[in-house]
Amino acid sequence: MSGRATAIASLATYVPPRVLTNADLEKIVDTSDEWILQRTGIRERHIVDPGVATSDLGVEAATRAIAAAGLTPDDIGVIVVGTVTPDMFFPSTACLIQHRIGAHHAWGFDLSAACSAFTYALTTASQFVASGAHDHALVVGADVMSSIIDYKDRATCVLFGDGAGAVVLSAANPGQGAILDFEHEVDGGGGPALCMPAGGSRKPSSHETVDQRLHYVKQDGATVFKFAVRKTEEIARRVLERNGMTPGDLDLFVSHQANRRIILSATEKLGVDPEKVIINIERFGNTTAATIPLALNDAVRAGRLKKGDLVLLASVGAGFTAGTVLLRWGF
Numbered sequence: 001m002s003g004r005a006t007a008i009a010s011l012a013t014y015v016p017p018r019v020l021t022n023a024d025l026e027k028i029v030d031t032s033d034e035w036i037l038q039r040t041g042i043r044e045r046h047i048v049d050p051g052v053a054t055s056d057l058g059v060e061a062a063t064r065a066i067a068a069a070g071l072t073p074d075d076i077g078v079i080v081v082g083t084v085t086p087d088m089f090f091p092s093t094a095c096l097i098q099h100r101i102g103a104h105h106a107w108g109f110d111l112s113a114a115c116s117a118f119t120y121a122l123t124t125a126s127q128f129v130a131s132g133a134h135d136h137a138l139v140v141g142a143d144v145m146s147s148i149i150d151y152k153d154r155a156t157c158v159l160f161g162d163g164a165g166a167v168v169l170s171a172a173n174p175g176q177g178a179i180l181d182f183e184h185e186v187d188g189g190g191g192p193a194l195c196m197p198a199g200g201s202r203k204p205s206s207h208e209t210v211d212q213r214l215h216y217v218k219q220d221g222a223t224v225f226k227f228a229v230r231k232t233e234e235i236a237r238r239v240l241e242r243n244g245m246t247p248g249d250l251d252l253f254v255s256h257q258a259n260r261r262i263i264l265s266a267t268e269k270l271g272v273d274p275e276k277v278i279i280n281i282e283r284f285g286n287t288t289a290a291t292i293p294l295a296l297n298d299a300v301r302a303g304r305l306k307k308g309d310l311v312l313l314a315s316v317g318a319g320f321t322a323g324t325v326l327l328r329w330g331f
């Protein structure tokens, strides 16, 4: 990383209060608590009430993150929001959040990288702080996946939940925490394996697209599973090797939480001590852009993440997109 040292100065998360358990899903589709738990590791997920949107979750997390950094919204220079479920096509969710939190000096934009949105947004926003363009950047990862999930499709509806996480990135003094490196990729050939086919310019919304249920997540689960295991290991190994490090050097490995078996397979292949891997998919399901901050938050609360710890974030998502961020924790 060139430029000023940039660190995560604060972290906050928010999930809506309503919980959808595996037992609840048993009443909606032909599934079982046993199947979901064994195949995915998920027990429950949080789901918004009707009318609650991504920006509502993002505002909660953002407000808390800014306060936790000891800043006010006016200190924020740029807002990057990772999401695949913006409140609407436009204005961007970043604009909606900027207005609601009163970040009067900030500009910002949404970033679309599906489950890799948080790592992509972290890398993107950190460039503005590292370059000196801004002293403080706000990164939000938020998704209301329940708004694009087909609750008649048992293969997808059990996987996802709603949530938000936010961090403030600030210029750091040498010796404090810092983002050390990143590695990102796309493999656009993976597009058909995980997508929402209609509602965009290719297939604008129509009675037909609604009748065909094309406004929901469509997924080839096995293809996504294999790619996620292989790519998580590959991209994590590459960023560590480039920095002269090994998996044994890590204090914490924070993977995107898509499936417990994906995380366990990838980290086993990589050779990370299971004690250094955080998995909290059990309580939240896959919240897309929010899984990594939710996992970081749980790690902090459990005393598993301390100032100076070496942390590797890793994600694979629709696109396919993939990303890792290597950092020293700053607080």
Ligand code: ACO
Binding pocket: 030, 031, 032, 035, 036, 039, 040, 115, 154, 155, 156, 158, 159, 194, 219, 220, 221, 222, 224, 225, 228, 256, 257, 258, 259, 286, 316, 317, 318
């Ligand atoms: N309850 C009961 N049975 C189910 C359910 C369910 N909810 N869903 C599927 N099944 C059935 C299937 O119909 C199939 O039945 P069949 O053998 O009679 O045809 C059987 O279970 C096995 O199905 P598989 O798809 O082979 O099950 P698998 O073990 O691969 O697990 C899963 C499916 C959980 C979707 C897995 O493929 C997966 O996690 N893939 C990754 C997808 C993912 O996480 N995507 C998120 C976004 S991308 C990302 O974050 C990386």
